[in-house]
Amino acid sequence: MRGKGIIATIIVALAVGSLSWISAQQHKSGSSLTADDYVEIQQLYARYNNAIDSGDAEGYAATFVPDGVFNTFTGHDALVGFINDWRGKMNGASRRHWNTNLTITPTPEGASGSVYLLLVDVSTRPPSILAAAMYTDQLVKTPEGWRFKKRATKTDTAPAAAPADKK
Secondary structure (H helix, E strand, O other): OHHHHHHHHHHHHHHHHHHHHHHHHHHHOOOOOOHHHHHHHHHHHHHHHHHHHHOOHHHHHOOEEEEEEEOOEEOHHHHHHHHHHHHHHOOHHHEEEEEEEEEEEEEOOEEEEEEEEEEEEOOOOOOEEEEEEEEEEEEEEEOOEEEEEEEEEEEOOOOOOOOOOOO
């Protein structure tokens, strides 16, 4: 019976030690996120997609801090202008953004995020994929909630076609 007590004590000590180590590693990185932070960031990504797809320029700009950056567009007015051009000049009304594989990592300034993007043209039957890309993001928590500080798009490119065999 005494042996079982020693084993139980060892198991408890290992569990407490493991939890302490995990906690120390989280604090060592300089920041951590709560479950609410993760949900709020996921909602930010959804609001971004809904705003761009519906042409809501002000709603889109509101997903960024006032001096936020999307690729080459910096600040509220440039972000609003981008959406107006997207909608009016780049056929944005028939496009939808589909994101998947969101990763969120705490940083001392807030969080970094990345997500895969499929840009879909819904004016074709069946809908067609126009582009595959990845967003990489710097996120900060403001009094209004989580916002993009910087967002960059890297479009995937297909490898060059293999040369045809000549026989």
